[in-house]
Amino acid sequence: MSLTHVEAILGLCRQAGNIMLLNGAETSRVEETIWRIGRASGASSVHSFVTPTGIFISVEAGGLEKTGMIRIQGTTGINLQKVHEVNDLSRRFERGQLTTEEMAAQLTQIEQVPYYYRLRYQHLAAALSSGAFAMLFGGLWPEFLVGAFCGWVTNLVVSQFGQHVPMFLRVFFAALVGATIAVLGVNVSLATNTEAAILGAIIPLVPGISLTNAVRDLMAGELLSGLARASEAFLTAFAIAVAVALVLSFRALAWEVGWIG
Amino acid sequence: MMDRLMDLMTMQEWVQLLMSFVATYMYAVLYQVPKSALWRVGLVGMGAWFTQWFVLSLGVRSVGAAFVGGLFVATLSELLARRLRMPVIVFVVGGIVPLVPGSAAYATMRHFVMGENLEGLARGTETLLIASAISAGLVLAGTIMRLNRRKHHDRTRLPLR
Helix, strand or coil: CCHHHHHHHHHHHHHHHHHHHHCCCCHHHHHHHHHHHHHHCCCCEEEEEEECCEEEEEEEECCEEEEEEEECCCCCCCCHHHHHHHHHHHHHHHCCCCCHHHHHHHHHHHHHCCCCCCHHHHHHHHHHHHHHHHHHCCCCHHHHHHHHHHHHHHHHHHHHCCCCCCHHHHHHHHHHHHHHHHHHHHHCCCCCCHHHHHHHHHHHHCCHHHHHHHHHHHHCCCHHHHHHHHHHHHHHHHHHHHHHHHHHHHHHHHHHHCCCC | CHHHHHHHCCHHHHHHHHHHHHHHHHHHHHCCCCHHHHHHHHHHHHHHHHHHHHHHHCCCCHHHHHHHHHHHHHHHHHHHHHHHCCCCHHHHHHHCHHHCCHHHHHHHHHHHHCCCHHHHHHHHHHHHHHHHHHHHHHHHHHHHHHHCCCCCCCCCCCCCC
């Protein structure tokens, strides 16, 4: 067991953990995967400390110990397909169906695939999802159409921002644009139910992943990550709420002044 | 059973049931859920909406209905995840979305904007309670479902080889 071998194990663990965490896996699953990969490649002990913003891994094999960390900076997008693939890969690796080199190659391959469904399908999905939610929240077919259009715009706006824009601002602006169009749509009598239209418009922004991960992390005893995820979910929800409140108060103001009917 | 359901649900509610499937399915596409799991995620979401609707129609208040909805989502997701050998989160993320307290949250914002702070606080509390109830349902069912899983491995002490 040479030093390069220990380094290879560490690199493998780091790469897998990075992919999983960036694409929306919960902390306990990332730790479990790192542990599984490390054990399968012959390490006598693997310690990992995973938080939503960084991973620390310590691998010991053959009396040698290496420690490494990787900083996680803002995800580019949730991709549960990748989480599933890495999870699956680690299990196959554990069963000895892959060599270390094959594993590294596969991980790099997974890392390089941008997304599973094309971007325009995602926008279409956002539109249909928004329309359907507008109906769930009491709308009818006109609200479906307005909600779908607004959801499409919202998703388009949120995907236009780069990584340097903070998450709060991204969500805020997208919700602002979506809610404004929804209110305008109701105002020109395309739809009648403002509530349904606005709720449809903001659906693509709902922090489903953060919320689920917060619950699952807290459940697994990962208090630090759980609280971090919960605050992420809360911040996103707050950004949406502020944007909607802003649009609603502008509408109330415009009513009073008499700009709109 | 089916006849009674036909009587119970109005036309709009049937459409909404269908829409809960479409909404969840499409929401799952946004999170790049694996293709083979997509329609199952849709079913989880539809089941969640139906469970919530059914519990509400029994006269239970919205917080209780959200709790039962959360229980349903977590239970079904754990079962599906084991069967398809996929992370549980794949199913939960889509499944809980039809339960999100959108109307309550919207009402909260509207009241605050109108300066009706007391009503706003009341609806805000309701929103928070519903969200907590969903989480509580997820936690309870998830923990119970995990109990009979194989013993969680000790991550620090590994057999030498």
